[in-house]
Amino acid sequence: MTGRLVLPPLCVTGYSVLSALGGSRAEHLAALAAGRTGLGPSPLPLSFQTAVGAVHTTLPELPGELSRWSTRIARMVAHLLAELEEPLRVARSRWRPERIGILLGTSTAGADATERAYRSFIADGTFPDRYDFLRQHTFGAVLHVVSALTGAKGPAWVVSTACTSSAKPLASAWRLIAADVIDAAIVGGVDTLCTMTLTGFESLQALDRVPCRPFSKDRNGVSIGEGGALALVERRGDARVLIEAIGETSDSYHISAPHPEGAGAAAAMREALAFAGRRPEDIDHVNAHGTGTRLNDTAEAKAIRAVFAEPPPVVSTKGFTGHTLGAAGAIEFAFAAYAIEEGFLPPSLHAAPLDPEIQLPVALQTTRGRFRRVLSNSYAFGGNNVSVLVGAP
């Protein structure tokens, strides 16, 4: 006999975002409301044409004692933590350090640092003195940086499930708080642009030559981006939004292609609704994974139509930021929170003309309204699916 606890929602007491749109809430809200893309030419030299969502915000240097850990991903995290300074101060006064977890996600970790070092190794047989495999390459390296910068001493890990990497830590925190292991956690994730990743997507013929066009009949692939988002989640507190529930499933179909009917994606949405005790008609908006590939968007559209008799407005925000891979789940959680807090949906950029097969109410213009509950979808290599249900307090 097994059963399931009804888990209380998580209080999100602060969150911060860094992407091609900027490094602050104000920059993101302005770009999203204006329908202004952050996609542009790649700062990395590439042998093929594609648009990317590069972060242009000046990132802070790490303190001297953390210099061995200094990578682009670690400096992105430092920027995001600085934006969370006030809620972190309050949380530290409320919870003991060992009851504050650090649960992050990344698909690249320090791969950009390893790429640079490896180029040098191939050229002359030696790695640069500044390169430190254990403190720069490994997935767990960034955890030390977050702990040192915040004083959090609770359970700490990095989820790496490709493009769902930074959505899943929200679920980890939800469970650990319900299980009384921790009281609060710094959650989210970051990813950086890498030559290998961009070349890999090119090898799959999955990159659009122009900025990506999710749900458009002309769509022809993804645009890769970088960035991250962090959130402070607590057992109780002055919540800006709530994480009501999270659904996690697997396609069990193919290592890189989605289930053609979106079966696993639909199951993740249904699981999130069931965990939260919500019905499809309680959802006011879906922030779609919406990568811009023909197969992914078609499968996700089928999944949304399978779950919702009357789908709510659907937006893919990847036309703004690019597909930030391991950071996408966290960034799009934050965009879902913006919809609730700010009362508007950005347009699904470059979606017009819509693919008639999609058959969803994709928002083509900025939409004002009252959005109380939003589902944010993330899907990944390995057939990994996550749906985060974000609600108003």
Added chain:
Amino acid sequence: MAITGLGLWVEGFPNTVAWRGGSADPAATKPAGQALDKVNRRRAGPLGRGLADVIAEAVAMAGVDAATVPTVIGSAIGEASTMTGLLDAMWRHGLPMSPAEFTVSVHNAAAGLISISNKNRGMTTSLAADDDTPAAALLEAIGLVVTRDAAVVVACADEPAPPTLAQVAPPWALLAAAVVLEPLRPERPALAALTLEPQAVSAYRGERFGELLRSNPQIGLGWLVDAVLHGHRGAVPLDRGTGRGYAAVLAPGSMP
């Protein structure tokens, strides 16, 4: 928390029966990946094959359904060998990138291949925390067991860093280990009862593991499997002294 299943692969000892028996099999030099279907076995490297085999052993011992059990996989460096292989192909040999290799360069490649082989449409995850990876994977599993009131399989593995990183990465030998955790129930036999403590003094030494295995970031889960197999009671360290000091504290179960 009850431990109801165990799995282990180290060179010479392809499962817990061989490990408990104590005689090394010289033919067991690489994980066979028997638990993967043919297509996915071809795609998997030693890391994915080792993880698949220890998961299969642990879920069979526990008698839980591989097609539904939530699966937590831990690895500190994941598919680093695949990544450097892609960089070598691209920059050393000027070859086009292999899309098939790229798709299995992600940390959760093993989780994906195993879920496909097992037809498991449930929750799977893949995580890392350097030397604390075994403790992190167990904590993630404990959260799942408590909130879902169901069995969860935890598997951790790391293969050696690729030879081209020898200047910068420490050496270790491949190790894969797995445990099945379930809620403690009086009517269900368990191998041991488990609690996790952030700091605990341990008398367990795990001396059967050679130096290259003790250097593997996942040795903590190997020690836990060995300790349960040998009826150890008390604290078992989950890292090799370079993590945060988590320990698994074992109490007697009822060996079937």
